[in-house]
Amino acid sequence: MIPLIGLIAGVAVGLWFHPDVPLWLQPYLPIAIVAALDAMFGGLRAKLDGIFDDKVFVVSFLSNTVIAALIVFLGDQLGVGSQLSTGVVVVLGIRIFSNVAAIRRRVFKA
């Protein structure tokens, strides 16, 4: 319940304040979101498996987003930014799909 409040609070802050994203950060925002989604579904699956640990969640969330953005940044510097972001999206997408599939199996028993 409390985590849900956090999520809602974050959305509310975003809607309320319309924060401006600095230009240099804009290319990395979408990839950071995919990484954050991955961490969130991972956490949800762990919760359903009964082995959720909030420290692991927070650390994986932060490191996921930062590392995903860093990889794309590095790619941009090397001239392969779009290819690397595709790679990151593919890897994280596979993880998100498999985690969501596990959640689905647990929730619907199917």
Next chain:
Amino acid sequence: MTGVDKDDNDGWRRPDATMSLLADLFDGKLLDPGYAEAAARGEPARRSPVGMVVALALAGLLVVVAAQQVRRTEPAAVRQKNRLITEIHKRTAETDGLQKRLNTLRTDTEKQRAVALARSAEGRRINADAAAEADAAAARAARGSALVVTLDDSKGGSGEGRVFDQDLQIVVNGLWAAGATAIGVNGQRLTATTAIRTAGQAILVDYRPLTPPYAVTALGDPGRLARAFGAGQAGTRLRELRAAYGIRSSIRQKGSAELPAAGAVQLRYAREETPK
């Protein structure tokens, strides 16, 4: 999720342990192993939820900000594009209007100059000189009987079967040599300094792209022009082009043709006389 770390616990590591993405995918164990490790350590979940709330708030914030970003930049780009298009249309209309005004003013000036000069004998002489020079410089429209040489790409129209700028140059020079008094290509009047060049696939005359067929209209006595042109180097070249590359050409006499004045004539060496 059973046995995530079994391999490690057995003291045996698979050789591809650091790049086992696909193997893990097929084993269905793509969950962050951190959770299983923490569970195995048996640490109680006793921490305050502050960290998690902050992390989740951050996630929500990220999603909303990104969504807003996308929605904000898209209309901005469209708006900017539309504004540019409107600007282009406006400027083009402006230029057209100015060009039209320039043309009327120029005709007006010439008429008034002619009228003013016609008052004296010397003026009439200057007037005639000016008219002859205007004709030579293609500064005013010309009309008369004409010879029309038409060039077109070969039927296939590929590679060597295309009309090149060189071919057009030779035809134009041949017509000058045959005694043409004024020449236009597809309605584009040529001056002594007009360039005929290729740019990419198109032939540019006076920096304006033309499309085939290229009709070269030369004013002058059609019969004499045709004879001199056909006997000269250009006529030979046309026959060679047709034989070798299938480039189509035709020569036609025309009783009356009109060529417009060339685009703005610029004074390069003439200077206004300044009283000392």
